[in-house]
Amino acid sequence: MFISDKRxxxxxxxxxxxxxxxxxxxxxxxxxxxxxxPEEQEDKPKKKGKAK
Incomplete structure (x- = not known):
């Protein structure tokens, strides 16, 4: 059996x-x-480069 943990x-x-x-x-x-x-990976903020 499989139970969906999210919508x-x-x-x-x-x-x-x-x-x-x-x-x-x-x-x-x-x-x-x-x-x-994959959705959890998309939700993570991407690293921004340092402003020069």
Whole structure:
């Protein structure tokens, strides 16, 4: 069993809601198992170069 730990929206379409329970097969079909948490990486501020 797979439980979505967050709401997932792609291209303005709801893929999974937070707490949704589904089979591992269904999660794979929705592309939820392939994620290496790219959203968390995007949220991190990028390092800025020093002003000269």
């Amino acid at each position: 997932v929206v792609r291209d303005e379409r709801l893929i999974a809601f937070e707490g949704e329970i589904m089979s591992e097969e269904e999660a794979a079909e929705r592309g939820l198992l392939d994620e290496d948490k």
